[in-house]
Amino acid sequence: MPHAPSPTPLWLVxxxxxxxxxxxxxxxxxxxxxxxxxxxREGSHLPPQMPLLKRRLRLPAAEAEACRRHLQQEGGYRRSEPLF
Structure with missing residues (x-):
């Protein structure tokens, strides 16, 4: 039985x-x-230390998209390859 591909995470840094x-x-x-x-998942990372998870939540897809746009337009975040 084929299985659905796992979703790819989007990272903003x-x-x-x-x-x-x-x-x-x-x-x-x-x-x-x-x-x-x-x-x-929101956090911070200062290598070589372990990443610090500050907050984790679940949002409806439309709310998460609005959050992503806000972080990129006003928060100074940019798309990135996975950090870890």
Whole structure:
């Protein structure tokens, strides 16, 4: 039985003056457009330390998209390859 491909996370990163960065990771859940949720993880990372998870929440897909646009337009975040 074939299985659905796993969703690819979207990473947004904002560099900090101390050499670290703030990050937000969006990961969509499988589901119809009406029931799709997105897990949003916000944190910070200063290598070589372990990443710090500040907040994790689930949002409806439309709300998560609005959050992503806000972070990119007003928060200084840019798309990135996965940090870890």
């Amino acid at each position: 904002r560099p900090r003056s101390d050499g670290g960065c703030d990050y937000v990771r969006f990961l969509s859940s499988a589901g119809s457009d009406d029931t799709a949720e997105v897990e949003v």
